[in-house]
Amino acid sequence: MLTSDLERTARAIATHGVLHLLDIRQWTETTGAVRPFDVGARLREVQEVADQLSGLAALLGLPREIEPDGDVGEGPIELAPVRERSAAIDAEVRAVVRRRAELEDAAAQLSKLQGSVRALAPIGLPIERLRDLRYVSLASGLLPARNTQRLRESVARTPHLLMMAERPQPDGRVLVTVLTLHADQEAMDRALRSVQFEPVPLPMGVTGTPTEVLAELDGQLEQVRERLHAVDADRAAFAERYGPEIAVLRRLVEQERLLVEARGRMGASERIAVVAGWVPAVLAPRLEQAIRAVLGARCVLEWRDPISLDDVRRGRIPVPILLRNPALIRPFERLVRNYGLPRYNEVEPTAVVAVAFLTMFGFMFGDVGQGLVLFAIGYFIYLRMFRYRDYALILMECGVFATLFGFLYGSVFGVEHWLPALWLRPMQDMERLMRTAIAFGIAFLSLGFILNLVNAIRARDAAALWGRNGLLFAVGYWIAAGLAIRRAWGGPGAVTMGSALVWLLPPLVMILLREPAALVWKSIRGRTWPGATEIMALTVQSVVEVLDTVVSAISNTATFIRLAAFALSHAGLFLATFSVADALARTSGGTVWAAIAIVLGNVVIIALEGLIVSIQSIRLEYYEFFSKFYSGGGEEYRPLRLASSGTGRV
Amino acid sequence: MRLDVARYGAVNARVRSLLPGLLGRSGLEGLYSFPSGPAMREALRHTAYGADMDRQAHVRARVVGAGLAIRRFLQVPERTLVDCYLRHHEVENLKLLVRSVSGAERWSEVAGRFVPLGEIASFDPHGLASCHELPALVQALARSPYGPALQGALPRLADAGPFVLEVAAELDHYERLWDATAGLRARDAVRARALLGLLYDVLNLSWIARHRGELGLSPEEALNYSLRQGRWVTSEVRRRLVEEQPVNWGAALTGTAYDRFVPELQQGGFEAAAPGLLQIVGRAARAELRGYPFHIGVPLGFLMLLDLEVRDVEVLMTCKQLERPAGEALGQVSAP
Numbered sequence: 001m002l003t004s005d006l007e008r009t010a011r012a013i014a015t016h017g018v019l020h021l022l023d024i025r026q027w028t029e030t031t032g033a034v035r036p037f038d039v040g041a042r043l044r045e046v047q048e049v050a051d052q053l054s055g056l057a058a059l060l061g062l063p064r065e066i067e068p069d070g071d072v073g074e075g076p077i078e079l080a081p082v083r084e085r086s087a088a089i090d091a092e093v094r095a096v097v098r099r100r101a102e103l104e105d106a107a108a109q110l111s112k113l114q115g116s117v118r119a120l121a122p123i124g125l126p127i128e129r130l131r132d133l134r135y136v137s138l139a140s141g142l143l144p145a146r147n148t149q150r151l152r153e154s155v156a157r158t159p160h161l162l163m164m165a166e167r168p169q170p171d172g173r174v175l176v177t178v179l180t181l182h183a184d185q186e187a188m189d190r191a192l193r194s195v196q197f198e199p200v201p202l203p204m205g206v207t208g209t210p211t212e213v214l215a216e217l218d219g220q221l222e223q224v225r226e227r228l229h230a231v232d233a234d235r236a237a238f239a240e241r242y243g244p245e246i247a248v249l250r251r252l253v254e255q256e257r258l259l260v261e262a263r264g265r266m267g268a269s270e271r272i273a274v275v276a277g278w279v280p281a282v283l284a285p286r287l288e289q290a291i292r293a294v295l296g297a298r299c300v301l302e303w304r305d306p307i308s309l310d311d312v313r314r315g316r317i318p319v320p321i322l323l324r325n326p327a328l329i330r331p332f333e334r335l336v337r338n339y340g341l342p343r344y345n346e347v348e349p350t351a352v353v354a355v356a357f358l359t360m361f362g363f364m365f366g367d368v369g370q371g372l373v374l375f376a377i378g379y380f381i382y383l384r385m386f387r388y389r390d391y392a393l394i395l396m397e398c399g400v401f402a403t404l405f406g407f408l409y410g411s412v413f414g415v416e417h418w419l420p421a422l423w424l425r426p427m428q429d430m431e432r433l434m435r436t437a438i439a440f441g442i443a444f445l446s447l448g449f450i451l452n453l454v455n456a457i458r459a460r461d462a463a464a465l466w467g468r469n470g471l472l473f474a475v476g477y478w479i480a481a482g483l484a485i486r487r488a489w490g491g492p493g494a495v496t497m498g499s500a501l502v503w504l505l506p507p508l509v510m511i512l513l514r515e516p517a518a519l520v521w522k523s524i525r526g527r528t529w530p531g532a533t534e535i536m537a538l539t540v541q542s543v544v545e546v547l548d549t550v551v552s553a554i555s556n557t558a559t560f561i562r563l564a565a566f567a568l569s570h571a572g573l574f575l576a577t578f579s580v581a582d583a584l585a586r587t588s589g590g591t592v593w594a595a596i597a598i599v600l601g602n603v604v605i606i607a608l609e610g611l612i613v614s615i616q617s618i619r620l621e622y623y624e625f626f627s628k629f630y631s632g633g634g635e636e637y638r639p640l641r642l643a644s645s646g647t648g649r650v
Numbered sequence: 651m652r653l654d655v656a657r658y659g660a661v662n663a664r665v666r667s668l669l670p671g672l673l674g675r676s677g678l679e680g681l682y683s684f685p686s687g688p689a690m691r692e693a694l695r696h697t698a699y700g701a702d703m704d705r706q707a708h709v710r711a712r713v714v715g716a717g718l719a720i721r722r723f724l725q726v727p728e729r730t731l732v733d734c735y736l737r738h739h740e741v742e743n744l745k746l747l748v749r750s751v752s753g754a755e756r757w758s759e760v761a762g763r764f765v766p767l768g769e770i771a772s773f774d775p776h777g778l779a780s781c782h783e784l785p786a787l788v789q790a791l792a793r794s795p796y797g798p799a800l801q802g803a804l805p806r807l808a809d810a811g812p813f814v815l816e817v818a819a820e821l822d823h824y825e826r827l828w829d830a831t832a833g834l835r836a837r838d839a840v841r842a843r844a845l846l847g848l849l850y851d852v853l854n855l856s857w858i859a860r861h862r863g864e865l866g867l868s869p870e871e872a873l874n875y876s877l878r879q880g881r882w883v884t885s886e887v888r889r890r891l892v893e894e895q896p897v898n899w900g901a902a903l904t905g906t907a908y909d910r911f912v913p914e915l916q917q918g919g920f921e922a923a924a925p926g927l928l929q930i931v932g933r934a935a936r937a938e939l940r941g942y943p944f945h946i947g948v949p950l951g952f953l954m955l956l957d958l959e960v961r962d963v964e965v966l967m968t969c970k971q972l973e974r975p976a977g978e979a980l981g982q983v984s985a986p
Contacts, residue, residue, distance in 0.1 A: 144802055146825055147874075153885055154873040172798065191870035193810075196802035196818065338660035338723060615655045615944070622663040 001299040006266065006273040007076055008294050010259055016290040017641030019277040020320045024267035027276055028311055034267030034274045039260050046257045049079050052086050053250045059090075059097045060239040066250050077256050082249055089246070093238050100231045103224055108170075110221045114214060115165045116140060116203050119177040121210040122163050128207050137185040139192060141199040142173040151176070154191045158184045175200065255642050262640050278306075278320050278637065306344055313460075319344030322637035328397065329354045331390035339622060340632020345458040347451045349630060356444060356625065357617045358401040363437070364566035364613040365398070366405025366426075367574075369413035370606050375399030398610075409567075413602055414574030426564075426571045434564040435488065441560025442481045444620075448628030449474035455629055466514060468545075469628050476507030477553050511549060512542045556624050562616055570609050577601025654944035661723035662943045665952045668716055669939070671698030672955060675985040678962055682979055687970045694963070709963050710765045713956045714739050718768050720949050727833030731842060732949055734823075734830040737795075739765045741823045743775050744796060745816045750779060751787050752812045772796070784812060796822065813865075817875050824850065828879045838946040845938060845950055847881030848931045851908070854883045855927065858891045859920035869893055882906040928984035932958045958984050 001009055013019050025036050057064070119140065120127065130138055143151065145168045152162065158180065165175040176197075180188045206213045267274045279287050288301055311317040321341045323333050332354035342348050365371070378395030381388050406412065410421030426433050449469060456464035465471055483503055487495040515538045523530050577598060584593040673681065677697070684690045695703040702711045717736040721729050743764050750760045757779045764775045772794040781787040784807060788800045799822035803814040828850075831842040854876045861872040869892040876888050883891075883906065890902035899915035907930065911923040935954040938947030962983040969979035 144798070150874050150878060153878070153889070154870040156889070158870075187868070187870055190868045191874060193806060194871040194874035196799075196806075198802075198805065334656070335659075338656070339663065340660075340722075615659075618655050618659050622659060623666070626663070627667070 001273050001275075001295055003268045003271055003273040005295055005298060006263070006268065006275070009275065009291060009299070010262055010266070011642075012290050012294045013275065013277075013287070014255075014259060014262065014640045014642040016287060017639050018283045018287050019275075019279050020637050020639045021262055021265045022276040022278060022317065023265040024274060024276060025265075026311065026317050027309075028316070029309070030267055030274060030276070034269050034272070036265070036267050037263045039264040043257070043260050043264070045079055046253060046260055049083050049086070050250070050253045050257055052083065052090075053246060053253060056086055056090055056093070057246055057250065059093060060235060060242065060246070062239055062243050062246060066247075066254050076259075077252050079253075079256075082253060085245075086249065089242050093235075093242070096231060096234045096238065100228065100235065103228045103231060107221060107224045107228065110217055110224065112169070112175075113203055113206075114217050114221070115167070115169070115175045116200060117206070117210045117213050117217065119163050119165045119175050120202075121214070122161075123177075123179070124209065126207065126209050127203060127213065131202055135182065136179050137182055137188070138177065138179050138202075139188070139197075139199060140175070140177040140202060141192075141197050142169065142175055143192075143195050143197045145172055145174050147195040148174060148176065151191060151195045151197075154195070155180075155188060158187050158191070160184070160188060173198075258640070258642060277640075279639075280322050280324075280637070312344070318635040320637035321348075321634040323348065323350060325350050328393065331393045332357065334390060335618065335621065339626055339630065341634035341636055343631060343634040346455050346631065346634065347458075347629065349451070349626070352447065352451075353621055353625075354397075357621060358397055359440070360563055360617040360620060361398045361613055362401030362405035363440070363563050364616065365402045365570060365609060366409045366567065367411045367413065367570070368403050368406030368419065369411075369415075370602065371399045371402030371404075371406050373399070373602075373606060374402055374610065398614075409571075411571070411574070413598070414571075414577060414605075426567045427575070430564070430568065433567060434561055437560050437563035437567075438557060439485075440563060441557050441624075442485075444560070444625060445556055445628065446474070446478065446481070448625045449477060452629035468549075472507055472511050472514065473549060473553075476504065476511065476549070479503050479507060480553060481557070508546055508550075512546050515542050515545075559624060560620065562620075566609075566613050566616055570605070570613075573601070573605045573609060577605070657725070657728065658944040658946075658948060661720050661728075662948050664720045664723050665939070665948050668698075668719070668952065671716075672959055673697060673963075673985075675983075678959075678966060678983055678985055679976075679980060681963070682966050682970065682976055684970075687967060690967060690970055699963075708763060708765050709960050709967075710739055710742070713953060713960055714765055714767055716956055717953055718770070720952070721770070724949065727830070728838070728946055728949070730833060731827070731830040731946065732953065733770045734827045735950060735953060736767070736770060737772070738823060738827075740767050740770075740772060741796075741819050743767070744773075744791075744819050747775050747778055747787065748784065748812045748815050748819075751781050751784055754782075784815065788815070795826070798822075821875065821877065824853070824877050824879075828877075834946055841938070841945055841947045842950055843879075844881065845934055845947060845954065847879065848934050849954065850877045850880040851883040852924075852927045852931060853877060854880055854888060855891075855908070855915075856920050856924070858888065859897060859915075862892055862895060862897050863919065866895075882908060925982055925984045928958055928961070929986050932984055932986060 023036075024030055024034065054064070117127070120130065123130065148164060155162070155178075161179040163177040163179075168174045178188060178192070203213075206216075208216075266276075284303060291299065291301065306312045306319045309317065312319055321344060323330075323336070323341070325333060329351050333350050335353055335357070336342070336348075336350050362371075375396050376399070378392045378397075378399055380392075381395065382392035385392070407419065408421065408423035409426060410416055410419045411425075412418045416425060424432055452469045453465065453471060453474065455461075456470065483495045483500050487500075516535060519530055519535065519538055578601075580601065581594040581597040584590055584597050587593060681690055681693055684693050691703060694700070694709075699709060699712050702709065702715065714736055717732060721732050721736070724732055746760060746763055749755075750757075757776060760779070761776070773791060773796075778787060778790055781790055785804060788797075788804050791797050791800055796819050799818045800815055803818035806814045828843070828846065831839045831846065834842060857876055858872055861867045861875050862869075867875070872892040873888060876892075878885065887902050887906060891897055891899070894901070897915075900912045903909050903912055903915070908923075908927065911926050914923040914926065932955060935951035935958070938945075938951030939955075962985055965982045966979055969982065
């Protein structure tokens with residue numbers, strides 16, 4: 001676009017709020033063609049006016065925050081009139097404010113004097129006599145409040161009298177007065193010096209005992225406070241008169257500041273300006289419409305696929321990420337964000353995370369009654385506690401999955417004869433439960449491998465494709481998993497140790513030779529021959545890697561047996577609850593006690609087991625699943641946005 | 651209600667992914683087997699220190715780098731604690747700055763010794779290095795977290811020298827770090843204090859040895875220049891330590907967890923016992939990484955372990971430069 005159109009365009013872009021600006025300095029393709037805007041002087045100017053207005057708002061006791069809603073100005077604001085207007089209001093208000101400051105200062109002085117006199121009160125002698133003590137030394141002064149204990153410790157063995165003001169000063173220091181014998185004065189001085197003690201001379205111009213002086217100071221302070229109240233009323237009137245105007249000016253200046261900052265990320269030659277940024281593909285037409293509305297045909301709009309940019313491929317420019325998931329999945333974005341946002345082109349795993357989490361939760365916590373309780377708690381939070389709606393949704397969804405698995409297990413609050421088990425009863429068919437858990441683990445880990453391959457292909461990253469958790473590892477894992485399943489099945493043609501080795505050897509050998517082969521290839525291309533030490537080191541490394549691969553594949557899969565283990569412990573806790581209830585039922589009033597035991601048991605199971613299975617599910621997601629394919633570290637999509645008629649924020 | 655796992659799940663995963671990067675005793679031994687200092691640096695390039703070595707950065711940058719990598723997985727108040735912990739490297743920067751301004755050293759002479767603190771930096775050492783006098787430096791730092799402590803120490807600058815600024819910043823930092831544990835949930839606070847308490851004990855023993863022994867400060871000053879918090883080195887222990895000149899370690903440390911180090915302390919001073927004392931800290935930090943994983947001990951323990959390892963690496967590099975035999979050099983490291 002023409003440089004002269006930039007201002008209006010930037011404003012239009014900011015008003016629509018969909019473009020995440022790219023700093024032109026990061027984009028090497030434009031180097032030499034355009035220069036970044038030098039906005040330093042304008043930014044300082046705007047900041048100065050913003051500070052002036054903030055100062056004025058503070059003087060009048062107006063809110064520190066800038067009101068977010070309101071119209072966006074059409075063009076750059078003239079700072080001179082704003083500055084003049086601010087100065088005019090300031091001049092009018094200043095006299096009141098100065099008077100207030102003087103009174104506050106007077107009050108502070110009187111308070112300080114009160115503090116120093118109060119610290120002398122325990123001595124009880126007239127202050128004029130303290131100025132001429134014969135056998136003891138007196139030191140009065142300020143020291144950081146946190147050093148008082150330190151001082152007490154360091155002079156614990158020196159005879160002394162330490163008096164301290166009750167309240168610390170606004171700067172966090174307290175006034176202390178110390179009396180010590182002349183003989184110990186040197187030790188006391190050393191101790192005081194090393195706790196940042198600042199001596200304060202005895203109050204001058206006051207005579208009488210501390211009690212008398214304090215009474216007089218109280219009277220003076222009361223008068224000052226009354227005058228302060230009167231001045232505050234004047235200030236409130238000013239605030240009411242000028243508050244709305246100052247709020248509007250602050251908002252406009254803040255908008256200007258944001259726009260100037262944004263311009264600092266844009267570039268221009270003498271006549272042509274360049275604005276670059278990221279926009280979600282679906283919002284691109286909206287942005288184009290906004291820009292065309294301002295510029296018509298006086299601009300060139302170029303839409304580029306991020307991966308076509310060399311800077312993106314080389315990792316010099318991060319592409320911002322916008323997570324967009326359906327409402328039921330969105331709460332699980334927290335789990336993903338906690339680990340780190342996906343990088344551009346990296347698979348966005350929220351949906352998988354959500355489904356896997358809920359499935360694992362349901363598997364371990366399957367019970368119709370408890371599932372419905374969880375759902376009800378979630379629903380209650382959803383209705384009553386707006387801030388926790390994400391957690392409420394997760395709770396409700398966990399409840400639904402627990403209920404579904406409850407039907408599969410035929411369990412209602414642990415009672416197993418009310419409903420038929422549609423699949424199995426955990427305590428009666430442990431083996432099938434464990435096999436299913438392992439099968440789920442294999443499927444889940446396989447998905448991790450597949451996603452890693454997808455990431456590698458998308459990023460055209462050969463190292464990731466062939467590296468750890470890459471194609472060779474995935475194929476090896478699937479062969480091993482297939483052999484294990486076939487062996488578990490048993491029957492004719494079952495897998496023997498020999499046939500397993502025949503199947504597994506090729507991928508393992510390929511993993512073993514991967515690094516040395518890469519080195520040889522590199523050497524051939526570079527026409528150099530690697531040293532024997534290097535080849536040896538790589539071979540040893542590869543052997544260790546193969547061993548590590550085998551061990552971690554086994555352990556990563558075996559760890560999913562915990563799904564079955566916790567499903568069993570859930571059922572086991574029910575058994576324990578009913579045993580206690582049975583024992584109580586045989587005592588007098590036993591029915592009531594048994595009912596209480598069952599209710600309490602269920603509460604404990606919901607709280608304890610619910611917490612544990614959540615932790616286990618997250619652990620499996622983070623450790624076993626994410627580690628296969630996910631790196632995180634993406635940048636969040638944050639478009640340039642100004643408030644517009646009550647939407648968005650300044 | 652926020653669950654432990656939501657609070658610590660991600661950071662725990664991140665710490666686990668960083669743990670294999672620790673060199674351990676065998677890694678340090680392997681490192682020292684290289685024939686020269688440059689060869690050691692080259693060897694470090696192939697470890698988790700690689701990125702820092704490539705940037706010609708100080709080895710301590712590794713701790714800060716790891717800290718910055720894991721802090722983003724924490725939220726306030728846990729992140730505040732971790733930030734505060736990491737800032738002891740900024741205090742080291744500050745001490746270096748004080749010395750360079752005091753000694754009128756040029757930025758180019760000292761630049762490589764500063765550790766960049768990234769997004770948690772409170773000041774820019776490069777900008778401040780242009781201060782010509784210490785009062786100007788203190789003034790420039792007035793709005794930083796170290797401002798009040800440095801301002802408070804400034805009146806003593808004339809008679810006690812830059813030492814008072816360094817000690818004020820250091821004491822203030824560790825006080826704030828301890829205060830930061832108060833923001834944690836009760837059980838996390840207990841855990842963090844138990845761990846930090848051991849570190850504070852070692853710091854106190856080291857400072858008292860230096861202040862009383864090398865600098866000859868009075869008992870009052872030595873006490874005031876020590877930390878009030880700690881695990882075994884209580885107020886009474888510190889008092890007994892400062893009372894005699896030279897320090898009577900036996901009388902003070904008997905009955906504490908450190909009494910088995912008394913012979914070394916008596917014979918060789920603090921330096922002789924330092925590896926053993928730091929091993930206690932290291933063992934406690936490593937213990938935090940075992941068992942239930944969702945607590946503050948995981949990030950804090952990991953960072954402490956990393957700090958200890960960096961100290962070991964620095965010790966080995968110095969020993970290599972001085973061409974000390976392997977047995978002697980490895981006797982100085984704290985890795986068990």
